[in-house]
Amino acid sequence: MTDRASLPKIDRAKGVRIGVWTFMVVVHAALFAMLGLVNPAPVQIPAMPPLFVTLEPPPPVPLPPPPAEPAPVAGGGAPAAPSRVHLPVKPPELPPEIIAPPKPAPTQPLIVGAAPVATPIPGMGQGGEGEGTGDGIGDGDGPGRGGTPPLILKGASTAEILSIVPPEARRARQAGRASINCVIRVDERLDDCRVVSETPVGFRFGEAGLRAAGFFRYRPPMTASGRPIEGQRVTISVQFGRQ
Structure with missing residues (x-):
């Protein structure tokens, strides 16, 4: 007969482990068998109310805003001229027609002689006739008296005319003429x-022509005997060239 003490220590330890595992399997199997015999109470799930779904149309999509107008640009051309309404020219009114009277006015008789009252308008009269003689010596001042006409002695020079050119004409480079x-x-x-x-x-140019008259010199007209005649008028022309 073999003694247990003589068995190897390795086989004895192995047998202990197998026994422990076997015991644990039996215990677990007994626990599962006991759980299967117990009938757990069913869980009551509360009833949910029915759900009603209402379908609504989507909200309208807003339209995009209109594009902003570009800001006016400063400057540019000249402003437009205001419009004018041209009305037709009204024809001149004709004077009322004068209707001749059915009976002409009587003709006034022609009276020859002096009127008793003087009138501002000379009338048609007949002058008398007379005879007379006379003689005299002297220079006459009337038409046909003879002598010499006025004569220009000095005119305005180019430098003098340039000194009196109007500023308006100088800025516009405008030529002109004036008669004085x-x-x-x-x-x-x-x-x-x-x-x-x-x-x-x-x-x-008229004002400048008046100033230019101060540069002119004229010899007045003379009688046949050489006496100057004062008061004779003369017209001069002043030409202003382009500056």
């Missing part, structure tokens, strides 16, 4: 000057 009528004095100067015409208008 003056009285010739005995000292050969011009006096009592007035503007006859200026071309073009609006550049003060």
